[in-house]
Amino acid sequence: MEFNQKEPIYSQIIDDIKKKFINGTYLPGQEIPSRRELAKQLGVNPNTIQRAYREMEDMNLIVTARGQGSFMTKDLAILQAVRTEALNSALSGCMEALRSYGISDDEILEAVKRYLAKGRSV
Incomplete structure (x- = not known):
């Protein structure tokens, strides 16, 4: 580490x-x-x-x-809370960065859908 x-x-x-x-x-x-x-x-x-x-x-x-x-x-509820916290933290940073470029939420959502559908390339 x-x-x-x-x-x-x-x-x-x-x-x-x-x-x-x-x-x-x-x-x-x-x-x-x-x-x-x-x-x-x-x-x-x-x-x-x-x-x-x-x-x-x-x-x-x-x-x-x-x-x-x-x-x-x-306690599986704690595991889920830790997972949710990690996801929210990563998304928050990503969203802030993309919005700073002036990219709209709709554009971000469509890019994420394409990313997931096409094996990780937008």
Whole structure:
């Protein structure tokens, strides 16, 4: 994992775990790496991982059982909320960029339909 300088590392770690949850790398109820293990894998301070895990616990994205490890939530509503958040975030950025060129919503919608129908080329 490569970190950018624009965003806190713990936040980037949370985003990476969310992506892995969305794309099925981590399944509901699956154990995720321990704090120490992930810190070693990523080459970051364990306190950074601790902060990321604490935030994910607060979001109910992970559950930590003392002495057993940390696990992805089994709550499918949370998974759907994470998916929806990711989709809305990506769409928002895309829409802002396209609108800044003066492209109308109707043009964008038609381009998306063509993109999906023709195998990813507008």
